[in-house]
Amino acid sequence: MKNNRLYIIAALAFSLASCAKELDKININPNATEKAQPDYLLTGAIKNTADVYWGTTNNMNSSLLFSQQFAKVQYTEEDRFIYSNSSLTTLWSNGYSQGIIAFNKIIEAGDAQDNPNYRGVGLVLRSWVFLLLTDAYGDVPYTEAGKLNEFITPAYDKQKDIYFGLLEDLKAAKTVLNPAGKAIGGDIIYNGDISRWKKLANSLRVRIALRIADREPAKAKQVFDEIKADNDALISENADIAQLIYQTSPQQNPISAQFETRDDYRISKTIVDKLSELKDPRLAVYASKTQTPTPEEYVGLPNGLTNSEASALGFAKVSKPGAYFLLPQAPAVIFSYAELLFDRAEAAARGFTTENAADLYQQGIKASFRQYNISDAAAAAYVAQPFAQYDPGNYKKSIGEQKWLALFGQGLEAWAERRRLDYPVLKASVNTVLNGEIPVRFIYPGTEQSLNIQSYKNAVASQGPDLLTTKLWFDVN
Template identity: 80%
Template sequence: MKKNIIYSLIALSIFATSCKKELDEVNINPNVTENAQPDYLLTAAIKNTADAYWGTTNNMNSSLLFVQQWAKVQYTEEDRFIYTNSSFTTLWSTLYSTSINGLNKIIEIGNTTSNPNYTGVALTLRSWSFLLLTDAYGDIPYSQAGKIKEFITPAYDKQKDVYDGLLKDLKTAKNTLDPFGKAIAGDVIYNGNITRWKKLANSLRLRIALRIADQEPAKAKEVLDDIKNDGDAYISENADIAQLIYQSSPQQNPVSALFDTRDDYRISKTIVDKLLSLNDPRLPVYASKTQTATPEEYVGLPNGLTNSEASSIGFAKTSKPGAYFLTPQSPAVIFSYAELLFDRAEAAARGFTTENAADLYQQGIVASLKQFGISDALVANYVAQAATQYDATNYKKSIGEQKWIVLFGQGLEAWAERRRLDYPQLTPSANTVLNGQIPVRFIYPGTEQSLNGQSYRNAVASQGADLLTTRLWFDVK
């Protein structure tokens, strides 16, 4: 009897092994390679991240409203800061489940195939992805993120530690990238130009150094000294702009795709009024003329209107975004030369470098105007105005207000800079629900409470209540 039981167990084991082998074979797609291709992964990671950055949830329906570059002309709840814990899931889910996982795979492939340029490019993009996440949410999974075999419920790292880690990652990326090394494919930002990727890695290091500058000025200066001592370059001309240039439908810019089927947004009255007051030649680029002719031609919509208030103003007498932004091929800008110049101006103003802040500030304005094809004559007239001159006694105001204009359309980055510099000073509508405050962070996705509950609770205990009004570590008042 005992022997029969043993034989039965052996038979069951063989049967189970056979079934597993057959099921494994059934689950193999004979038409798909089992080895991931880094070029395909790279293209997908770039597009997925750019779409999340430039798309509806994280840009048009939130951060662009917070910085009063856009406003809602219907379904205005978001413009009044009415959100739930399901409102901000896209940035989190896309970047963690798609972008970062794909970029980790590219890093692995680059290491195993002795192609460091794949590794360096992916590490640069992964750093940008984590930067978007921590700028928006604060404390986030970083050191344990994307390691699903080791950490099913990854811990949240403090924002300070995330920034420190990203500075190290970007230095590693910069040192890994080799313009004379093996070529890469699938690069839809720089078409395999590794020198430009090195410039972007250093430019992101500068961006992060300024993020931490109010909390850790000595550390910020150390980062800039390190870049200088290594003789490294930043983005140095408009041709270096890091951007994804979209194609025709269905691969068009998310803004273009949105306006193909909906008409929920207008340009904010705040930025239109500012551009008009400066006689800014970017106004016809940023805004369209009203559909029904008006004396002003360009009319911004106030932020925070109720649905009935917005309806009473109407669609035809307020300005949509400009044709430049509604074109399918309009680029999703990741890092512009103009932003880089303003960053260098601020670093000089803070005493981190010996460069001339006023000169760099003016160069930043010129670079932005030239980025949008403004004529030399209009550029000269604009920078000659008293209202556009650099004020060394309040560099945050001068740089903050012009940077806000430069970053038009880049909602997440404009929002981060406005929180950090506290300019422009914006007034929320009386209809908003945060007692006169503008959101200073995204709230965590509700799925984190159910799927990663303990880590979520630890983060909230450390950082503060999971509210739109909880100030992040970098955001010093």
């Protein structure tokens, strides 16, 4: 009940934070405080951002389809990549109007209350939201974003500049975060454990360093050198996973909420076939057995079916997501220990560090198994098989395929990594509308063409046509 109350209060605070600047000046209550409480804001900002990240539009109806982890069993237009410029708007609209503005207010409140830990946490979470935005759209407002009193039509920054800026923001965050400093409230990720927020800040630096590694290898290596020189801690165990663990209805996981009232999605045949081929015990976690018994028990749905094809195949003979992911309390994972281990393996493979890439790769697989309470014995047997061996001659394939499996459910991150590493190799259905291509970006919201037209035009002139098939700066191959 207490957490529900916090969500409601924080949501009201969000409404105030998102008002236009004229209303902000006019609607002043002389009997109420003008300073939002950072603990309430933090709770609401985390919850709303996790909902956007893990929800239908940006996860189930797009990036999980692009990465072929989910497929649609009815209303299959999105699985055939049929989108308009109003289809992929919630990451943009909520990311800016709720996420960026709210985290800016938390940063300001931390300064006003002389509590640097609020500033640090706000910087970490704001950086994560900006990373989601640029990974999906490319060039986006960054320098001028969220500053309503100064910029009504913010300019778009180039993706390279955003990544470089976020690396500096996260360095600033890890510097001000102090486990011995003042406590914070409202933290529904780490319950006020500032040492873990520092680990997340540094781990996000690692993620960004690898995003730019194909374009700016010297800068990427510099990030790893700085982390080593400063002895910066990274996520180092599954207990460090950055995630929001949901509650029961109405505060349940968005995937669980979707399946309470609709039945549009199944597990993709691509990932079910891969897990089956590898005799991977995560199959029983990621997928449910078919409702109508089948010889295989777990059957994936091909991506890109027409509505008539999907209807003919039916609901009962293909697998829904596993019970773990349908629980109301299923976590929205932001950054896992398994991902960090695969990142470290790749950094070693690229020569950015002197660590053992093969060992870290196997540790990443084992950490993913532990994340889902699969036994260490099962993990050890799995990594001992020939198919699970690390290939130093093609580290992108080894790491890319296992990372894709480990990132199941994290659509935006799985999609970004697949674009960057080019593994696993995925094929589009013949029914899709992009001539055999899979989307490599979100198209900008149509409102940008009416409300921020010059900035929009500048971005398109710099980045390329506003199409699903226009590659972003970080996506080299």
